[in-house]
Amino acid sequence: MSVQQRERKEHKRAPLHFRTRITADGREGLPVEAGRYRLVVSLACPWANRLLIARRLFGLEQAIPVAVTDPVQEMIEGDYHWVFSEANGDPDGRDRVLGIHALREAYLAAEPDYTGGVSVPAVVDTTTGHLVSNDFPNLTLDLGSEWRALHRPGAPDLYPAHLREEIDTVAEEVYQEVNCGVYHAGFAQSQEVYDRAVTKLFRRLDLLEQRLSTRRYLVGDRLTEADVRLWVTLIRFDPVYHGHFKCNIRKLAEYPALWGYTRDLFQTPGFGDTIDFEHIQRHYYATHDMINPTRIVAHGPDPALLLTPHGREALGGSPFGPDATAPDPV
Missing domain, CATH: 1.20.1050.10 (Glutathione S-transferase Yfyf (Class Pi); Chain A, domain 2)
Structure with a gap:
């Protein structure tokens, strides 16, 4: 088997296309602001689970509200997508804050020509409905550093x-x-x-x-x-x-x-x-x-x-x- 053939048979994670940072002073994109951003997660997803753990440990539950997708993805135009559903407690199958049924709507609001994958966790700016970031490796690190002013008393340092x-x-x-x-x-x-x-x-x-x-x-x-x-x-x-x-x-x-x-x-x-x-x-x-x-x-x-x-x-x-x-x- 050639290298090219082998690579086609191997699972590869989609590139992280949306990587706008939320920083304490807004120097690299958007500013930290309690209640402004909505963290979209699946409770099934290990990558999203990282953010939920960090959010709990830092005491950011009130500062960063969470939207939970249905555990079973829905087929939309030939691809499985993370969606909100009445069965999962969302009225009319839409997130009660963002007003969207499928997470991809926030991706397309940020970049109408986007054709890549849709993943969780995803941070959405509620003031615009635009996806901000799906950069899961760095989101937890930024919660620990850039959001420090909103940490609870006694929050741990996970990245000394x-x-x-x-x-x-x-x-x-x-x-x-x-x-x-x-x-x-x-x-x-x-x-x-x-x-x-x-x-x-x-x-x-x-x-x-x-x-x-x-x-x-x-x-x-x-x-x-x-x-x-x-x-x-x-x-x-x-x-x-x-x-x-x-x-x-x-x-x-x-x-x-x-x-x-x-x-x-x-x-x-x-x-x-x-x-x-x-x-x-x-x-x-x-x-x-x-x-x-x-x-x-x-x-x-x-x-x-x-x-x-x-x-x-x-x-x-x-x-x-x-x-x-x-x-x-x-």
Whole structure:
């Protein structure tokens, strides 16, 4: 198989086309302003989940309202799209603030000739109805820095300057081989591509198991951006990636450290309270009809297992360290 043929059979994420930044002083696009922007998410999407966790940890729930799409995407003109629906609580199938049915309407409002993909998370300017950004890797970083004046008292620093180099290194490995790795395996269109992707994924999981066997968090002694980026994939692993995406060499629950780490963070305020397993499983099993043509949604595993003791405290460290606090209950 040629390189060109192999690339056509591999899953590739669409480029991030909309990257306007929202900054404290508006120097690079738009200014930070409480209530002006609407964060559009799917509760099923791991990339959107990052923003929901950061928003909770920083206490920005009132400053950045959220719009939640229906978990099952709708076919519009030959493509699946994120939409708002009456079944998901939106009157007349439209977001009650933006007045749109499909997220792509905000994309086209910003750029009428746009023909690329539509993804969540997406930040929309409610004053214009225009999409501002779908740049998920940098949106969480900007919430931690540019929105600092609106943070709650005791908000953590997820990207401390002295740890940034290590955070970036770990996060990039996780992104390439775990966050994207499950999709490379799940959407593979040839045995060769699948074999390569699933092998690389589990090699990285094995290395992460070793790393987390002797430390509670990925970098340092408290939660950082690296943990947020890994956890959103781990929490979806056994419910959908193991079976639906054929990532089944091992279950996450068969990794003592990774499974304990996943439970530890699930029980940490700001993490488990952003998860909706019904949305997660309905989206994956009911939308990807090329993988699951019957659209039957699998049962299990039992989410109550995530509340079992994990014993990770023995490794030292604490979620927010001595100088930050947990967010208030939802």
